Each structure stands twice: as structure tokens, then as C-alpha cells.
Amino acid sequence: MNKFTTDVVIGLEIHVEMATDTKLFCGCATSGDDKPNSRTCEVCLGMPGSKPVLNKKAVEYALRLCIALGCKISPELIFSRKSYFYPDMAKNYQISQYEIPLGINGKLRLGSGKTVGITRVHMEEDPAALIHPAGIMESKYVLVDYNRSGDPLVEVVTEPDLESPEEARDFMKQLITILNYLGIFDVNRCVIKADANISIKESKYTRVEIKNITGFKEIERALKYEVERQKQEVKSIVQETRAWDSDVGITRSMRKKEVEEEYGYIIDPDLVKTEISTKWIKEVSDKMPELAQEKAIRYARDFKITEDDARVIAAERLLAELFEKVAEEVDPVLAAKWLRRELVRVLNYNNKEMKDLVIDEKHLIELLKMVEKKEITDAVAKKILEELIQKPFSPKDYVAKQGVKMIVDTKQIQRFCEEAISENPKAVEDYQTGEKKSLQFLIGQVMRKTKGQADPAMVNKLMKELID
Amino acid sequence: MKAVDFITQIRNGDIDVVEHTRKVIEQIKKINKEYHYFNAVSEKEALEQAEKVAKNPSGKLAGLPVSFKDAICVKGVETTAGSRILKGYRPTFDATVVERVKKEGGIVIGKTSQDEFGFGAFSVNMGIGYEKPLNPFDKERACGGSSGGSGGISQKADFPHISLGESTGGSIVNPASFCGVFGLCPTYGRVSRYGLLDYSNSLDKIGPMAKYADDIALMMEVIAGFDENESTCADKPVDDYTKQIDIDISGMKIGVIKEAFNGADAGVEKAVRGKIAELEGLGAEYEEISLPTAIKFGIPTYYLISTSEASTNLAKYCGMRYGKHEKLEEGFNEYFTKVRSMHLGQEAKRRIILGTFARMAGYRDAYYMKAMAVRTKIIQEYKKAFKEFDALVCPTVSMLPPKFTDIDKLSVLDHYNIDNLTVGPNLAGLPHMNVPVGFEGKLPVGMMLIANHFDENSLIRIGSDLVK
Numbered sequence: 001m002n003k004f005t006t007d008v009v010i011g012l013e014i015h016v017e018m019a020t021d022t023k024l025f026c027g028c029a030t031s032g033d034d035k036p037n038s039r040t041c042e043v044c045l046g047m048p049g050s051k052p053v054l055n056k057k058a059v060e061y062a063l064r065l066c067i068a069l070g071c072k073i074s075p076e077l078i079f080s081r082k083s084y085f086y087p088d089m090a091k092n093y094q095i096s097q098y099e100i101p102l103g104i105n106g107k108l109r110l111g112s113g114k115t116v117g118i119t120r121v122h123m124e125e126d127p128a129a130l131i132h133p134a135g136i137m138e139s140k141y142v143l144v145d146y147n148r149s150g151d152p153l154v155e156v157v158t159e160p161d162l163e164s165p166e167e168a169r170d171f172m173k174q175l176i177t178i179l180n181y182l183g184i185f186d187v188n189r190c191v192i193k194a195d196a197n198i199s200i201k202e203s204k205y206t207r208v209e210i211k212n213i214t215g216f217k218e219i220e221r222a223l224k225y226e227v228e229r230q231k232q233e234v235k236s237i238v239q240e241t242r243a244w245d246s247d248v249g250i251t252r253s254m255r256k257k258e259v260e261e262e263y264g265y266i267i268d269p270d271l272v273k274t275e276i277s278t279k280w281i282k283e284v285s286d287k288m289p290e291l292a293q294e295k296a297i298r299y300a301r302d303f304k305i306t307e308d309d310a311r312v313i314a315a316e317r318l319l320a321e322l323f324e325k326v327a328e329e330v331d332p333v334l335a336a337k338w339l340r341r342e343l344v345r346v347l348n349y350n351n352k353e354m355k356d357l358v359i360d361e362k363h364l365i366e367l368l369k370m371v372e373k374k375e376i377t378d379a380v381a382k383k384i385l386e387e388l389i390q391k392p393f394s395p396k397d398y399v400a401k402q403g404v405k406m407i408v409d410t411k412q413i414q415r416f417c418e419e420a421i422s423e424n425p426k427a428v429e430d431y432q433t434g435e436k437k438s439l440q441f442l443i444g445q446v447m448r449k450t451k452g453q454a455d456p457a458m459v460n461k462l463m464k465e466l467i468d
Numbered sequence: 469m470k471a472v473d474f475i476t477q478i479r480n481g482d483i484d485v486v487e488h489t490r491k492v493i494e495q496i497k498k499i500n501k502e503y504h505y506f507n508a509v510s511e512k513e514a515l516e517q518a519e520k521v522a523k524n525p526s527g528k529l530a531g532l533p534v535s536f537k538d539a540i541c542v543k544g545v546e547t548t549a550g551s552r553i554l555k556g557y558r559p560t561f562d563a564t565v566v567e568r569v570k571k572e573g574g575i576v577i578g579k580t581s582q583d584e585f586g587f588g589a590f591s592v593n594m595g596i597g598y599e600k601p602l603n604p605f606d607k608e609r610a611c612g613g614s615s616g617g618s619g620g621i622s623q624k625a626d627f628p629h630i631s632l633g634e635s636t637g638g639s640i641v642n643p644a645s646f647c648g649v650f651g652l653c654p655t656y657g658r659v660s661r662y663g664l665l666d667y668s669n670s671l672d673k674i675g676p677m678a679k680y681a682d683d684i685a686l687m688m689e690v691i692a693g694f695d696e697n698e699s700t701c702a703d704k705p706v707d708d709y710t711k712q713i714d715i716d717i718s719g720m721k722i723g724v725i726k727e728a729f730n731g732a733d734a735g736v737e738k739a740v741r742g743k744i745a746e747l748e749g750l751g752a753e754y755e756e757i758s759l760p761t762a763i764k765f766g767i768p769t770y771y772l773i774s775t776s777e778a779s780t781n782l783a784k785y786c787g788m789r790y791g792k793h794e795k796l797e798e799g800f801n802e803y804f805t806k807v808r809s810m811h812l813g814q815e816a817k818r819r820i821i822l823g824t825f826a827r828m829a830g831y832r833d834a835y836y837m838k839a840m841a842v843r844t845k846i847i848q849e850y851k852k853a854f855k856e857f858d859a860l861v862c863p864t865v866s867m868l869p870p871k872f873t874d875i876d877k878l879s880v881l882d883h884y885n886i887d888n889l890t891v892g893p894n895l896a897g898l899p900h901m902n903v904p905v906g907f908e909g910k911l912p913v914g915m916m917l918i919a920n921h922f923d924e925n926s927l928i929r930i931g932s933d934l935v936k
Contacts, residue, residue, distance in 0.1 A: 042561055046784050048554065049541040049563060049663040051698050081780045083827075087800045092783035141796070264827040266776050266836060269670035272699050 004160070004205050008227055010168050011160035011197040012219075015153050016179060017126065018061045019186035023150035024125045025052030025095065030152075031189050036131075036145040044150035046090030051270050054079075058152035059274065061184040062102055062123050063284045065154055068178050068291055069118050071103030073281055077123075077274040082263045087142060088127040090149050096124035098265040102276075108158075108178070109293060110170045111311070117159030126151040154184075160197065165223035168196065172216035177292045181317050194219055200230045203237040210251055213244045226251055295320050303332035309340050318354040319344075325361045330368040338368055338385075346386050360392050367395040379452030380404050407454045410462070413446070416454065417463050420445040428467055439463065471532050471683040472710075474628035478521070478531035485531040489518035489575055492533045492627050496577060499624055503607070504599035505617040507538045509578040510545045517575045527573025528690055534569050535631040537615050538579040539586060540674065541663040542566050549665040550582045551595040553811035554791040563663020564698065565632055565674050565691045572690050577629075580617030584813045585782065586636050586667040589865075589886040590875050591616025591643065593815040600872070604647055605910050609869040612646030615677065619643030619651070622677045630678045630687045634664060636671045637770050638864075638890025644677050644902035645864035645914025650931060651677040652684045655922045656897030657702040659688075660695035666781040668774035669700075671894055681932035684901070685709035688924060704922060712928040718751025720858045720930065726756045727763040728862030728889050735908030740863045740915045743905040743934060750933050757857065761849045762892030765842050770891035771884055772826050772839035779823030782816065818880070847896045854920040859930055862889055864902045864914035893918045901927040903934055 023030055026043035033039060042050040059077060066073050080098035106118035128149040132139035156175065162168050176192065179185035185192070194213045199205040208230065213222045222244040229251065230237055242251040290298075292314040299310035313323045319339060326335045347357065367384055370376045376384075376399055384395050399405055407413060420442050421428055431438040439460075446459045477483045493511050500506045514533075521531050536542060539549040541559035543566075548554035566576065584595035591601050591613035601616040603609040604623040611620045615633030620643070622631045633640040635653040644651025653675045661672055676687035689710060694703040724744060729737055747754050787793050787807030794807050812820070826835035853860060865886065875883075893900040898921060902914040915934075919926040 042559075045789070047560070048547070048549075048557065048665045048784065048790070049559060049561075051662050051669075053697060053699050083780050083783060085783065085786065085801065085804055087788065090784070092786060093780050262829055264780070264824060264829075265832070266780060266827050267840075269668070269777055270666075270699060 004199075004201070006163045007201050008163055008165075009160045009199050009205055010162035010164070010223060012156075012158045012162065012168060012171060013195045014156045014158075014172070014175065015193045016156065016175075016185060017190040017192070018058055018152045018154055018184050019190050020055060020058045020061060020152050022055055022057075024055050024058050024123070024152035025150055028150065034147065036143070037147060040146045040149065044090060045146055046149075052095060052268075054271060054274060055152065058123065059276075060284055061152070061182070062121065062154045063276070063281065064182040064184055064288055065156070065179070066103030066106065066121050067281070067285050067288060068182055069103065069106035069108055069121065069156070071106035071118060071121055073103050073276060074100050075276055076100070077102060077276055079123075079268040079271045080265045081268050082124075082265060084261075084263060086127070087144060088130050090128060090146065094125060094127060095268055095271070097122035108171065108174055110167060110174060112167075112170070114167070116161045116171055119157040119159055120155075121157075122155050124153050124155060125149075126153050165220045165227060168223050169216050169220035172219050176216060177315050181289055181291050183289075196223060198223055198226050198230075200227060200234070202234045203230060206237045207239055208237065209241045211241060211243050211254065214246070218244070218246055221246070221249065222251065225249060289317070292317070292320070299323075299332075299336075303327055303336070305333055305336040309336040312340050316354055318357070322359075322361060322364070326365055326368065329365045331372055334372055335368060338371070342382060342385055346382075346389055350389065352389065357389060358392070359389060363388055363392060363395055370395065370399060374408075374455070375399070375405055377406050377452055377454065377456060379447060379456075380406070383452070404451065404453055407450055408458065410458065413450075413454050413458055414462050414466075416446045416449050417442075417459065417466055419449065420463075421466060431467055439467075442467070469628045470680045471529070471628045471630055471678070471686055475528070475530050475532055479525050481525075483531070485522045485525065486515065486518045488531065488627075489514050489533065489577075492577060492629075495627065496621065496625070499621065502602070503604065503620055503624060504581055504601045505621040505624070506535070506578040507548060507550060507581050507598065507617070508546045510542065510576050513542070513545060514575050514577050517570065521573045521575065525573060527571065528686070529569060529572040529574035532574050533577045533625075533627060533629045534574040535577050535580050535618060535621055535629065536563075536566060537618050537632060537634045538582050539634055539665040539667070540566060540579075540632060541665070542576055542579065545576070545579060547579060547665070548595070548791075549586070550584045550598055551785070551812065551816065552597050552792060553595075553785045553787070553807065555597075555811075556792070557790045559663070561663065564660035564695045566663065568691050569632075574690070580615065580621060580631060580633075582617060582639075583614035584816050585665070585778070586614040586634065586639055587778075587815045587819055588613040589638065589642055589883065590870070592872065592875055593813065595813050595816075596811065603869050605912060606869070608871050608873075609911070610646065610872060610875060612643035612865070612869065614639040614643075615651075616643045618677045619647035619649060622649040622679060623647040628683075630676050630683050632674055632687070632691070633677045634667075634672060634674050635894060636667045636673075636774055637887045637894045640673075640675050640677060641864045641890055641900055641902035641914065641916055642887070644904070645916075646869040646912065648904045648907075648912030648914070649677055649679050650681055650684050650902060650904065651675065652688065652901040652924065652927060653894070653899065654688065654692065654924055655702075655899045657700050658899070658922060658924065659691050660693075660698040660701045662695055662698040662701075666777070668777040669781070670777060671770075671774055673894075681928055681935065682710065682713055684931075685713060685928045688928075692924075702922070707925050709924060709928050712925045713932045715929050716751060717747070717930050717933045720752040720926070721856065722747055722752055722754040722930070723757035723853055723857035723860045724754055725763075725860055725862040726758045727760060732863050732866040733868055733908075735868060735911075736863050736866060736913050739906040739908060739913035740861075743903070743915055744861060746934060752930070754861070757853055757860065759849055759853065759860075759892065761842075762846045762896070763888065766846065766891040766895060767884060767888055769839045769842045769846065770887065770895055771822070772835050773843060773895070775819045775823030776827045776836045776839075777823070779820045779827070782812070782820055785812070787811075843895050846892060850892070850896045850898060850918075858919070858923075859926050860918040862916055864889065864916040868908055868911045868913070889916065897921065899924045899927055901931050903931045905934070
């Protein structure tokens with residue numbers, strides 16, 4: 001009997017490609033020339049006589065993750081050979097870890113505050129990529145591209161603590177946030193893949209493994225599908241391995257699993273044991289940045305911004321770093337609002353990401369200070385921000401030169417309001433017969449006339465006085 | 469002529485290196501027809517190197533003909549480890565030892581014959597299509613193995629010559645003993661294995677075989693030392709091995725391994741004991757010591773570990789990217805099976821099956837893991853002995869070189885038991901050397917010296933003193 005009680009039980013095995021410059025056991029580049037088999041040598045091709053030499057940087061990266069997940073770290077790094085025949089394997093064994101993984105017994109906190117246990121974190125090499133020229137089902141042959149062969153992977157295995165596809169998605173999301181913070185993962189080129197073990201109460205928790213799910217959005221989709229499938233086919237659920245077909249949105253049976261797979265692990269005798277001293281762990285630990293969850297708590301506490309804003313800003317390292325600089329000079333609540341909403345909106349609109357953003361924080365601070373002091377309206381500030389992400393300039397000079405300071409002169413604004421009223425009698429009538437929305441239309445007209453420079457609060461007040 | 473004397477003559481311009489090389493190549497071709505010591509003769513490469521040396525004869529091995537066991541990669545020269553499955557494979561890189569020999573002006577004359585992948589003690593387990601090397605003293609008898617070709621040519625060559633053999637469980641000292649030459653198997657990690665086709669990575673060692681102890685010392689100075697491409701290669705300074713030749717052995721304490729004479733051929737025992745008796749006259753002391761663990765458990769421990777590792781190493785030979793190819797039919801599993809069934813020899817298949825079995829889940833703890841634990845016990849037993857003794861001594865092989873017709877009568881287990889004296893120092897990674905101590909009739913007898921880790925000096929000192 002198992003210990004489970006929840007409706008759904010999910011455990012994940014997540015493979016993360018680490019963003020080192022060179023491969024795990026040779027000096028070949030992990031990125032660059034994508035011409036097939038251009039980034040290879042005798043080691044990652046598994047040529048007879050070649051031998052692996054461990055990339056210490058990759059160990060450091062994996063250590064960062066172990067520390068961030070609060071794992072107990074093994075005093076020695078030991079690699080094993082996992083043997084199986086497959087055309088993507090340069091040596092027909094994969095250098096991985098078996099008995100003694102780098103880290104064990106860690107945990108990760110979800111957005112909800114729930115803690116998920118981490119069983120183990122271990123390092124291994126990526127196999128080559130198989131190319132099916134006519135599609136996976138149709139091809140009579142495959143081509144092998146060894147550019148990926150030997151790339152450093154870290155595998156994170158969770159306890160079966162997740163209770164829903166949504167939680168699985170959040171787990172992946174939180175993990176990616178951590179990886180980004182640690183600087184060990186490059187979202188643009190590194191792949192993150194998951195295998196999931198999933199079972200439901202109705203089948204007495206008969207375990208099904210879903211292979212090959214890429215990305216955190218896919219994991220929710222795949223597991224939602226699988227929960228439904230298991231509920232509908234509850235009488236015929238067997239222990240098996242299934243593959244996720246993201247194009248069709250279904251899982252397909254790969255093999256029924258009666259016995260555990262046989263990999264005949266032995267210690268890899270070509271690699272010496274690497275000591276992981278407490279000194280090394282401390283060095284890595286000292287260099288680690290404050291992580292997103294710690295930042296979010298600190299922001300909400302010290303800057304008095306909402307927990308939601310704090311979490312969203314903290315989740316993106318570059319955004320968080322920018323926020324910390326800006327919040328020292330400008331009201332943090334205002335800064336949070338502008339960074340989280342406006343900056344992100346402008347970036348999305350321009351198809352840019354934080355890492356593409358070249359902005360001098362001095363200029364951003366200058367801009368937000370003018371907003372804070374009500375020297376310019378939000379509308380004008382947004383326009384300036386849109387330009388500011390394209391090229392650097394001083395917003396203060398811009399405002400002076402363009403004459404776009406906020407109009408706070410009552411008489412001037414009243415005049416614009418009266419103009420708007422006389423030009424839009426229908427809207428005034430609608431408003432007066434109870435169509436309250438029309439007020440916004442009239443205010444919009446004033447803002448248009450003033451190129452967004454009128455103090456919106458004052459326009460609102462005067463307009464109401466005039467037509468109520 | 470000793471290699472050192474020859475090199476002096478080359479440097480002085482007394483010998484035309486190109487002419488000499490040409491003659492050597494002719495000679496080995498002739499010897500090869502009769503004795504089968506070479507799998508490949510690298511005539512073109514040898515002459516090119518000779519031209520280079522003629523211009524600059526400054527290297528430590530200037531102009532010296534050097535042969536390499538076939539398992540050692542030589543760039544552009546067919547390298548098969550004596551297996552048909554690698555027929556046609558020409559490495560794209562030199563093994564570190566080859567690189568070092570070439571750098572010092574040594575001339576690679578060819579690849580010597582061996583048991584397929586090193587799997588044997590007589591050089592009779594030849595790959596399909598390879599001829600057995602014949603004993604230089606009696607063509608009806610074996611050269612020993614697995615570096616049989618290296619042993620044979622080292623004795624037969626009437627030109628200055630050193631061969632590099634490789635030992636996993638005795639494959640240097642055994643053929644050195646049967647062919648009546650010196651053969652030194654260095655401490656594990658003293659000489660880089662980079663570019664050696666692996667048999668059992670935690671046991672494989674490359675070492676020199678030659679007629680004179682001086683030549684052994686000279687070659688060790690060239691090939692020993694750190695290699696950043698090989699993780700198990702020790703980062704320790706290299707001794708002046710050639711200086712040991714002139715240092716006498718007075719005051720040294722030598723242990724005679726008691727159990728090692730049980731079941732020894734009477735002629736072997738007589739010659740070895742006779743030589744041991746000379747130690748006193750040279751100022752050394754000797755007394756008996758018992759090493760029960762190594763002798764009793766050495767064979768099963770060795771065969772479990774070596775075959776476990778070998779079965780993973782040989783997995784890469786599947787007809788995909790190098791060596792033999794066959795018509796592509798059916799799936800990859802069927803294809804790999806076809807190539808391996810057709811082109812691997814019987815003993816290779818036996819060791820793959822044995823090793824795969826020993827590391828399978830369910831048997832792994834009882835065999836592979838147990839063997840690893842016994843190996844540690846054996847190391848401890850030797851380490852204890854070296855607290856008391858500078859070196860240990862015993863026969864290298866219990867028997868005289870046998871006739872092929874007698875070998876045919878041996879069971880597989882009898883065959884494995886031939887290694888009983890040599891597997892101990894190999895499992896413990898200890899340096900050991902065959903000293904040719906005399907003849908029984910027309911057949912050579914070898915004595916094995918074993919020293920503490922990284923104490924090759926003692927071996928050379930004692931060996932050169934005993935055989936002037």
C-alpha cells in the first residue's frame with residue numbers, strides 16, 4: 001500500500017541544460033556554429049582512445065543549484081556509466097551519476113507557499129541529437145548531430161509531492177526563476193525538459209511515466225490531458241511509459257513497464273573522484289545572488305509594495321536589479337507600478353526582453369521623479385518611456401524642450417473642457433441620461449486636445465462640475 | 469646496441485637515420501612474414517619522421533625505432549587493438565605517449581599484434597583474421613600476452629628498438645617473460661592513457677618493453693608525467709630513471725612472495741631462486757613474505773572488474789562511425805547486433821557477456837561491488853608489505869612459454885589462471901617489471917619485481933643490477 005491520499009500524485013524529473021561555455025567533458029563550445037557536427041572532437045564523438053576531463057565550471061553551476069535548493073551536498077563527485085545502446089549515444093553509455101548524486105534532500109517553495117521535496121540533483125552529459133529527415137514516424141533512417149553531445153545537464157528529481165498539473169507548472173516556473181537567478185541557464189539556448197510520474201486515486205495510484213515534456217506551459221497541458229485520460233480509462237490503467245506529443249496534445253503509450261530498466265551502472269573509471277570541499281561550497285555560496293523568493297519577501301517588507309508586485313518584479317532578475325536601483329531614489333510603490341506594468345508592457349509591445357533593454361537607470365529615475373512630483377502626466381511619461389527604450393536621452397531636457405509639462409492651470413483646462421462639451425453634445429446628453437461612461441469619452445477628448453498634458457484629476461473634477 | 473648508444477651515434481652523424489629507418493622497415497617486414505609481430509607497418513610515417521630527425525637530431529630518442537601495441541592510437545595509422553571490428557580505423561589523433569615519442573625524435577615503425585582488445589595471456593585470442601605471433605625462441609610456442617607482438621619484436625629485432633606495450637592484468641611482464649626481455653608496467657597514473665583503446669580503464673597501463681634496462685629507463689623518462697587530457701594521470705614530477713642504472717642496491721630489503729612458487733614449473737623456480745640468491749652478493753637482503761589475499765582472490769577480482777569495465781568500453785564498437793560497417797537493414801538494435809556478432813572474436817564476446825552479467829541489477833552487489841571491495845583489501849595487503857620491503861619478487865609466470873598445441877587443451881578457467889601472479893600488482897596499480905633471468909633449455913625465464921606506488925626507480929635499480 002502506498003501513502004498517498006490526494007486525488008492526483010505527481011513527481012517530476014527535470015533535465016536542465018546548463019549554460020557553460022564548453023561541454024562537460026571536453027573543450028568544445030556548447031553554442032555558436034549550428035552546422036551539424038561542427039562543434040565536436042574525439043571526446044564528444046566517443047572516438048576510441050579518447051578520455052573525458054571534467055569541466056569544473058559545470059560542477060560549480062550544479063553546486064549553485066544544489067545550494068539554492070537547500071540540498072545536502074556529497075563530499076565527493078562520482079560519475080557512473082549508464083549503459084544502453086542507442087544511436088544518439090556516442091559511446092553507447094552515458095556518463096551520469098548513480099549511487100551518490102551531487103545533492104540530495106532539498107526543497108523548493110511554490111508560489112502558494114507549499115514546499116516540494118527534492119529527492120536528488122545530479123549531473124550528466126547530453127546525448128547527441130537525432131534528426132528524422134522525414135518526420136519521426138516516416139523516416140527510414142536518422143541523422144545524428146553531435147553538436148549537443150556532451151553538453152552539461154543537471155537533473156532535478158522531486159518527491160511525489162505535487163498534487164495537480166497547475167502545481168507542476170508552478171514548480172517548473174519557480175525552478176526556471178532560480179536557474180535564471182543563478183546565471184546557470186540561458187533561456188534562449190538551453191533546453192529544459194521534464195519527465196513526469198503521474199497517478200490518480202481512482203486507479204489506486206498506478207504510476208504512469210510521461211516522457212519528454214519541454215517547458216513549463218507544456219507540462220500543465222500534458223498533465224491535464226493525462227489526468228483526464230486516466231479518469232476516463234480508469235479500469236485499464238497500467239504501469240507504463242508514455243510519450244507526450246505536443247503537436248497533437250495527447251500522450252501515447254511507449255512501453256509497458258513490468259521491470260525496471262537495466263542500465264548496468266558502474267563507476268566511470270576514466271574520471272577520478274572530485275572532492276567537494278566545504279571551502280569550495282562556501283566559495284560558491286558566497287558568490288550566489290539573493291534569490292527571487294528572498295527578494296520578494298524583502299521588497300514587500302522594506303519597500304511596502306504589494307506582495308503581488310514584489311513577486312512579479314523579483315521573479316525576473318534584471319527587472320529586480322533595476323527596481324532596487326530606482327526604488328532608492330523614487331517612491332518604491334510608484335517605481336513598482338511603473339516597472340512592473342509600464343516597462344514590461346512597453347517591452348512586450350516592442351518584442352523585447354529585459355536582457356535586450358539598454359536603459360540608463362539615471363534616465364528612468366529622472367522620468368519617474370517628474371511623475372512623482374506631478375510635473376508630467378502619466379500619459380506623457382509613458383510616451384517618453386516608449387522612446388527611452390529605443391535610445392538614451394535625458395527626459396528632463398526632453399520635457400523642457402518639447403514643452404510637455406503637466407497643465408495645471410484651471411482656467412486653461414476649463415477652456416478645453418468647454419470646447420469638448422460644445423463639440424460633443426451627444427456624449428453630454430448620454431451622460432446626463434445616465435450613460436456614465438460618456439464622461440470618460442469627454443475627458444479623453446480633453447486629453448487629446450492637450451496632447452496628454454492636462455492633469456487628469458483636474459480634468460475629471462472640472463468636467464463633472466460642468467456637466468453634472 | 470643499447471638505444472642510448474645508438475642515439476648518441478645518430479646525434480654525432482655516424483648513422484644516416486633515413487637509411488637506417490629504411491633498413492629497419494625492410495627487416496621488420498621480413499620478420500613479420502615469419503613471426504606475425506605487426507598488425508600494421510607504418511613505413512610512410514616512419515620515413516617522414518626520419519627525414520625530420522635527420523634535420524634535427526636533438527630529441528632524446530632521435531632516430532630510434534619504436535613500435536606500439538596496436539591498442540595505442542597513432543594518427544593516420546590503422547589502429548584496431550587486434551580486432552576485425554575496427555578494421556580500417558585510422559585515428560585522427562596521436563595517443564599522448566605517441567606524441568611524446570615523436571616529439572623526442574622517436575620513429576614509429578608499426579603497430580604490434582596482440583590478443584583482441586588485450587583479452588588473453590598468450591596472444592592466441594586473436595581477432596578474426598589476425599595471425600598469432602610466434603615465440604622468437606621456438607615458433608611452436610606462444611609469445612605470451614596480451615602484448616605478444618611487442619615482446620616478440622623486442623627480442624627478435626637486431627636493431628636498437630623499444631616497444632610500448634600495455635598491461636591490464638599482466639600483459640607487459642607476461643610476454644616480456646616469454647620473450648626474454650625487460651618489460652616495465654608503471655604505476656597506474658604514471659603514464660597517460662590518452663589515446664589507448666580501453667580494455668579496463670581502472671587497470672590499463674602503458675609501459676616499455678626492451679632488451680636492456682637502460683632502454684626501459686630512457687623510455688620512461690619520455691612517456692611518464694602529467695597529461696591534462698587524462699583525468700587519472702598523476703600530476704607528480706618524473707624521476708631521473710636513467711640515473712638509477714648506476715646506483716647499486718646495497719641495503720635494499722626485498723620480500724620473496726612465498727605463495728608464488730606453488731605450482732611453478734621446476735625450471736622456472738630454479739632460475740628465479742638462483743637469481744634471488746645473487747641479491748645478497750649485491751648487498752641487498754631478502755626474506756620470505758606471505759601475500760595470501762592477492763594470490764587467492766586476485767583472479768576472480770580481476771576478471772570481474774576488468775570484464776565489467778570492458779563490456780562498457782566495447783559497447784561503442786557497433787559499426788556506426790568507424791571500423792567495420794555492414795549493410796543498413798532493420799532497426800539499430802538488429803544492425804548493432806549483426807556487426808558485433810560478425811566481427812568480434814569469441815573471447816571478446818565471452819568477456820562482454822561476463823562483464824555485463826556482473827554489473828546487472830541483482831548481481832551487481834554480489835559481483836562487481838564485491839570485487840571492488842576485495843581490490844581494496846589487496847591494495848592494503850601490498851601497502852603493508854611495502855612498510856617492510858623496498859621491493860617484492862616472484863616468478864612472472866609459473867610456466868615456461870607453452871606450445872600452441874598445449875594451449876589448445878586449456879579450459880577457459882585454466883587460461884585465466886595463467887595471470888595468477890601478475891593480476892595482484894595490476895589490481896593494486898603497483899609498478900612491476902619483468903627481468904629476464906636466464907634460460908631453461910632454450911626457453912627464457914622471467915622474474916617479476918614489484919615496487920611501491922611511483923617507485924619505478926627501485927625496479928630499474930634492482931633489474932639493471934641483476935642483469936648487467
